[in-house]
Amino acid sequence: MSYRAKRELLAQTAPRYQEAGHQQKSVILNEFVAATGYARKYAIRLLTSPVVAPRPAITRSRERRYGPEVQAALRLAWEATNCICAKRLVPFLPELVPVLERHGHLTLADEVRTQLLAISPAPADRVLSPIRRDPALRGISTTRAGTLLKHQIPVRTCTDWDDAQPGFFEIDLVAHCGGNAEGAYLYTLVLTDVATGWTECLPLLNKGQHGVVQAMTQVRQLVPMPLVGIDSDNGKEFLNNELLDYCEREGITFTRGRAYKKNDQCFVEQKNGAIVRHFIGYDRYEGERAYRQLTEVYRALRLYVNFFQPSMKLKEKTRDGSHVQRRYDAAQTPFQRLLTAEVVSDEQQARLAALFAGLDPVRLLRQLDRLQDALWQLAVVPRASEPVHAPTTAPVAFHGAACGFGESVGTGAADLEPPAAEGGAPARQKRKYRQTKPDPVPHTWRTRPDPFADVSTTIAERLEANPELSAKQLFRELQADHPGRFPDVQLRTLQRRVAEWRAKAILTFHDQWLAEDRLQTPPDLRGMVDEPADAGTPEVAHAAD
Secondary structure, eight states: OHHHHHHOOOOOOOOHHSSOHHHHHHHHHHHHHHHHHOOHHHHHHHSSSSOOOOOOOOOOOOSSSSSSHHHHHHHHHHHHHTTTOHHHGGGGHHHHHHHHHTTTTTTOOOHHHHHHHHOOHHHHHHHHHOOOOOOOOOOOOOOOOSSOOOTSOOOOOTTTOTTTTTTEEEEEEEEBBBTHHHSEEEEEEEEETTOOOOOEEESSSSSSHHHHHHHHHHHHHHSOOOOOEEESSBBBSSSSSSHHHHHHHOOOOEEETTTTTTGGGGHHHHHHIIIIIIOSOBBBBHHHHHHHHHHHHHHHHHHHHHOOOOOOOOEEEEEETTTTEEEEEBBBBBHHHHHHOOOOHHHHHHHHHHHHHHOOOOHHHHHHHHHOOOOOOOOBBBOOOSSSSSSOOOOOOOOOGGGGGSSSOOOOGGGOOOOOOGGOOOOOOOOOOOOOOOOOOOOOSSSOTTSSSTTTTHHHHHHHTTTTOOHHHHHHHHHSTTTTOOOOGGGHHHHHHHHHHHHHHHHHHHHHHHHHHHHHOOOOOOOTOOOOOOOTOOOHHHHHO
């Protein structure tokens, strides 16, 4: 019994106890002690004391510290970063707010800007809590162990790698197989820098060693820091002579994780879910058209993730018995961590800073929205030979001019942007995977022979003669007529057959009843007109309405 319930019981029992006689008080006291569990002397003291009304609950009414202007600005910044958590968003606001103001998405007064930049993660979560939503699917692993080269490619140790130096990447493949690993489908090669979190994603037509080496060559042209080392799992797409020779020729340290220890590549595994599965999803993609469209998506996604998606890194972890306490650093984007590391040249830093200054996160997110929609139309649906919506045009291309840098190719930048929502927010609240499901196929076929096919006429005749006959009674009659033919487990099958027969009988009865009613009931009572009538007759005209 709760404390409030005990106080309510005390308020009802005390007056009765105080007015009762000696013997009656003993009975009331026993009941009260049994109900509340109080000690007997304590219960006597409560019952003999003046009854005090239960104290009302204390409700603290606080004035709202952050007004509607601050809340609207925070929501726009949250949507521009694809609805990340407040612990990642708040440390990034000093960098993000000037960008949004520079591109005209925010116009803040000095007081509002001060409040917005001073907000803490917990109040920000409370402001954003009414509009949050959640995910959740899982993919399948297509990694197959490589049987060779495990002696030539060492297991990653602290002597091989310097996790604090940018340039050491963890690599992995993500399969776009739609849950079915048969046949040919696309892959995504994911590379994540351990020190900065800089991530690159490249599509592959297959998981052959030639495609992986070619993608590694492209990655070295994309990443702003030198590629010092790579660490992979034990899949045969990585443990092969061609990739090993390439790394030795280019002076790249090549290590691998321990067998069956996928957490050895924890950084890239996290990016597999947070980037590839979150933005691309779990559908199946096949062919060159989907490959080209996926390339355009990753062209926009690499800019959005590396410049506008802050993340936290674990600083220390302490264990006290079963309690584990983790401490993280302030959330930063891979771009910010790269500048702090000071491993790139001044010229490269200036180029990256100019690129960041010209990028508009809101317009970049809108264009990413459009590219995702084009890609999702190419998903291969199970039990279908064509994509969900077979496209008739070329893949939708990524346009740098629409995001504030580069030159536009083809259509103008204005054609790429959908109408902005109220307040300049992105057209959609959150960009995440939208599952493509096949059209439901009715299960009309049989998976085993019908045990009652030979006696269906007998069943129909007995039900027509005795409609209230239950399926169980009918089943016992069939067992008596055909000994040993119908085991007890087939009772449920007969119950379904009887239910279907009765449903058809009811429909037939309704059809007959409606037909008879249509012939016997005058039209003006049914609210309909069977034959054209003179519109000048008020009654007929009213019935036609």
